[in-house]
Amino acid sequence: MLIEIDLESDLPIYSQLVNQIIEGIATGHLKPGEGLPSVRTLAADLGINLHTVNKAYQILKQKGFVLIHRQKGVVIQPQGIAKADAYFIEGIKETVKPLVAESICRDISEEEFITYCRELFSYFHKQKGGFSNE
Amino acid sequence: MLIEIDLESDLPIYSQLVNQIIEGIATGHLKPGEGLPSVRTLAADLGINLHTVNKAYQILKQKGFVLIHRQKGVVIQPQGIAKADAYFIEGIKETVKPLVAESICRDISEEEFITYCRELFSYFHKQKGGFSNE
DNA sequence: CTATATGTTATAGTATATATATAACAGATA
DNA sequence: TATCTGTTATATATATACTATAACATATAG
Structure with a gap:
């Protein structure tokens, strides 16, 4: 999935990442079980720091959108996203x-x-x- | 109009002020031409700094919600708010x-x-x- | 076994945003 | 003259955002 960040935006980079990945799930471009790029790969692709990507992934994990396997990497929550509370x-x-x-x-x-x-x-x-x- | 700020909120205090004043205009609690408290008065009432109130007022001015007379004080835009562009x-x-x-x-x-x-x-x-x- | 890939943790540094504290200024008004 | 406006200037403290490096634990591929 194509991810683009706007360095001029008032939205923090990690928020832009979080939003675009959630939007990717909403459109169906990202499917349950699908893997995301490693923090280093995505950071390099976007020309940003690995910690910025990691922060976005941690937020997505906390929100229940992804699972993080220490070695396998980050995957879209295979069980589907928790319903709204x-x-x-x-x-x-x-x-x-x-x-x-x-x-x-x-x-x-x-x-x-x-x-x-x-x-x-x-x-x-x-x-x-x-x-x-x- | 009653204004309340939440120091625990992730929203900056000045943003809370901006929002609540706009909401006051939307409900009709604040009417065109009506005066707002001076930066010092409102700051004292809310227990915050004068510059925080001033920042909110400046944003409201930039958005076209208020007029600021250097001596008279701050008043809700008497001509009505500019329509959406x-x-x-x-x-x-x-x-x-x-x-x-x-x-x-x-x-x-x-x-x-x-x-x-x-x-x-x-x-x-x-x-x-x-x-x-x- | 070795090399490589994962996420993770730690440390440090820079820049910006938020909020405060004080003081002083310019100008209108009581 | 004293008091009230908003405004400007400095300084400080804290938190957030982002980067830069380095190192670690662990699974997997060669």
Whole structure:
């Protein structure tokens, strides 16, 4: 899977890595059991430090997206990702709340906002669906 | 308007201030032309430093939510807030994208996600509407 | 056995962000 | 004149982000 980082972004590099790998799982580009590059390989490919990659992998492990075998390497959680709990839902609301507030101030309607959300769901489902034999 | 900050939060204090003031405008608790406490007053009330409040005010000014008169103080933008531009929309999508990705991985349906968004819109509109003579 | 690959740990250094503390300044107003 | 604005300037402390090296434990390939 292609990973690109933006050194100008205000998002830390390790966060960009975490996001892109989760997005890869969401689209189906990364499948359960699939291996990820070693910390050294990915770091070299991206021109960043091994510890930055390792930090991203540790966060993904803590979130339950990957398993880390000390020698085999890092693989996408083969058992599937743990379903959302109340804590995760709360985090979503907390993050979206200021966006909704500013949207209201700037005259973005509820329906317009929801259109953007639906577009994002469509984006991720484009590749994942399509085949019934999975 | 009541402002509360959480020193344990991973969000910087100045960001919490910015968010809560924008949310105050969204709910209608803060009205155009209304004055905000001076940087010293608010800092003292919250038990934080004057520069932290000032940073929040500067961000709100840059975003177009307040006017700052060097002597009069800080007031909610009397002309109303500038409508959303393409840049703002892009920012919304960028912020929501990783949330949608993780939601898909965690089996949160598009409709469930949208329900949470609608709940937030309802929350902000509760106080704002209600009266037709505004 | 040896070499190589894994993730892991340790140490150090640099740069930036966050928040604080103090002091002083410019200008309007009471 | 005293007091209230926001503003600017310094300095300090702490945490975060990122890098640079080195070394370690362990599984596997040759």
